[in-house]
Amino acid sequence: MTLLQHNRPISVLAVDDHPLILEGIAAVFEGMSEMNLVGACDGRQALALYQQHLPDVTLMDLQMPGVSGLEAIELIRQYDPHARIVVLTTYKGDVHALRAIKAGAVGYVLKNMMRTDLLETIRGVHAGHRRIPAEVAMELAEYMSEVSLTPRETEVLKLAAVGKSNKRIGAGLDISEDTVKVHMKNILAKLHAADRTHAVTIAVRRGILQF
Amino acid sequence: MTLLQHNRPISVLAVDDHPLILEGIAAVFEGMSEMNLVGACDGRQALALYQQHLPDVTLMDLQMPGVSGLEAIELIRQYDPHARIVVLTTYKGDVHALRAIKAGAVGYVLKNMMRTDLLETIRGVHAGHRRIPAEVAMELAEYMSEVSLTPRETEVLKLAAVGKSNKRIGAGLDISEDTVKVHMKNILAKLHAADRTHAVTIAVRRGILQF
DNA sequence: ACGCGCATCCCTCCATCGGGTGACTGCCAG
DNA sequence: CTGGCAGTCACCCGATGGAGGGATGCGCGT
Numbered sequence: 001m002t003l004l005q006h007n008r009p010i011s012v013l014a015v016d017d018h019p020l021i022l023e024g025i026a027a028v029f030e031g032m033s034e035m036n037l038v039g040a041c042d043g044r045q046a047l048a049l050y051q052q053h054l055p056d057v058t059l060m061d062l063q064m065p066g067v068s069g070l071e072a073i074e075l076i077r078q079y080d081p082h083a084r085i086v087v088l089t090t091y092k093g094d095v096h097a098l099r100a101i102k103a104g105a106v107g108y109v110l111k112n113m114m115r116t117d118l119l120e121t122i123r124g125v126h127a128g129h130r131r132i133p134a135e136v137a138m139e140l141a142e143y144m145s146e147v148s149l150t151p152r153e154t155e156v157l158k159l160a161a162v163g164k165s166n167k168r169i170g171a172g173l174d175i176s177e178d179t180v181k182v183h184m185k186n187i188l189a190k191l192h193a194a195d196r197t198h199a200v201t202i203a204v205r206r207g208i209l210q211f
Numbered sequence: 212m213t214l215l216q217h218n219r220p221i222s223v224l225a226v227d228d229h230p231l232i233l234e235g236i237a238a239v240f241e242g243m244s245e246m247n248l249v250g251a252c253d254g255r256q257a258l259a260l261y262q263q264h265l266p267d268v269t270l271m272d273l274q275m276p277g278v279s280g281l282e283a284i285e286l287i288r289q290y291d292p293h294a295r296i297v298v299l300t301t302y303k304g305d306v307h308a309l310r311a312i313k314a315g316a317v318g319y320v321l322k323n324m325m326r327t328d329l330l331e332t333i334r335g336v337h338a339g340h341r342r343i344p345a346e347v348a349m350e351l352a353e354y355m356s357e358v359s360l361t362p363r364e365t366e367v368l369k370l371a372a373v374g375k376s377n378k379r380i381g382a383g384l385d386i387s388e389d390t391v392k393v394h395m396k397n398i399l400a401k402l403h404a405a406d407r408t409h410a411v412t413i414a415v416r417r418g419i420l421q422f
Numbered sequence: 423a424c425g426c427g428c429a430t431c432c433c434t435c436c437a438t439c440g441g442g443t444g445a446c447t448g449c450c451a452g
Numbered sequence: 453c454t455g456g457c458a459g460t461c462a463c464c465c466g467a468t469g470g471a472g473g474g475a476t477g478c479g480c481g482t
Contacts, residue, residue: 018323024233063301115234167438188440361428396470
């Protein structure tokens with residue numbers, strides 16, 4: 001497969017809702033014969049452009065309004081299970097990183113990395129490798145042990161976050177206060193939280209609750 | 212003053228810790244005679260490059276590790292009260308937006324805006340105007356009525372956020388539990404929160420607490 | 423000198439919270 | 453079909469939280 005690299009350039013699709021970032025990416029590829037940018041768009045048009053161009057590698061921002069990068073990744077991988085997708089995000093501690101990897105992303109580039117890192121990752125991913133930076137991998141490892149709350153527990157915590165008492169949470173979910181207390185106890189245990197307030201901050205930090 | 216624009220290009224300094232964004236900005240200015248980019252760097256070198264180039268307009272990202280964009284703005288305005296600084300940020304709901312304006316920023320550009328918006332803002336700011344997009348101005352208006360917590364209240368809430376009880380907060384701050392309760396009561400009143408948990412979510416949303 | 427905001431401390435009172443324990447249902451996988 | 457898990461409900465109890473009330477001192481600006 002590496003032979004192909006010499007025959008035709010690696011085609012790249014960039015998905016980001018920031019025109020400035022797209023300009024930057026385009027600038028990186030400018031004048032390169034090894035790769036070329038076949039398209040650039042935001043999340044909504046990601047799948048359509050993928051189907052149209054069938055790029056070798058797709059660069060995908062995670063933080064986008066409307067269709068999230070996560071959804072876009074899932075849609076593309078659903079359409080083409082062999083799609084090579086590289087996540088392009090701002091923060092290494094991105095709470096969606098793990099989900100992106102699970103969704104099928106095979107590369108991960110931080111926006112504060114150099115252009116050479118970007119190019120190197122694209123080459124590696126195109127050659128069939130996974131390219132996850134060590135610092136990101138370590139972040140991921142922490143979240144791998146991520147205890148997931150049950151749907152019910154998430155609902156309870158969501159209401160607790162906006163100041164509802166156990167009684168009012170019960171009223172809101174149409175269950176008894178006692179049941180709410182059970183859920184809350186389990187939440188505290190799972191998150192290793194001292195109290196409901198702590199649980200909310202932990203959940204926000206982990207992306208369980210979107211504030 | 213508009214005559215100057217024809218005599219020499221508007222000099223622009225770009226400050227952002229993302230090389231990709233800097234590439235994008237550079238790409239926007241490429242081949243333009245009206246303006247030219249005199250420098251690009253991250254937050255730490257912002258002041259030094261400002262002093263070196265004395266640009267007409269400075270583009271400043273707010274979200275940066277180490278020296279924040281906010282600090283950089285303050286440092287530059289301290290050095291040169293007439294500095295024309297345009298904030299360049301990702302989210303219109305940026306909690307630091309108000310502080311940036313207060314710190315002396317005279318323009319505000321969202322990264323999801325088009326290059327023409329960026330250029331237009333630079334022209335406007337250079338001509339001596341303030342350029343704050345309507346949608347941002349409206350966001351700002353909401354935060355204008357921002358109730359600010361006292362330093363002590365912030366400390367109390369910060370400890371409450373990580374699950375400390377009033378008693379332990381008192382121990383941590385070396386004050387009595389009763390005093391903590393008074394602070395907490397004032398916090399709840401100021402934020403219109405139902406309880407401490409709600410107060411924390413509100414504070415996080417407003418950027419009072421950085422999660 | 424006065425007011426005012428901030429911070430400190432003290433008291434009472436009651437609702438709420440969180441831990442412990444136990445038990446019943448429904449469902450799905452082994 | 454038997455276990456495990458999610459969800460439900462119940463009761464007890466000690467600790468905590470939040471709403472009142474009132475009080476002192478300190479600094480700061482007018």
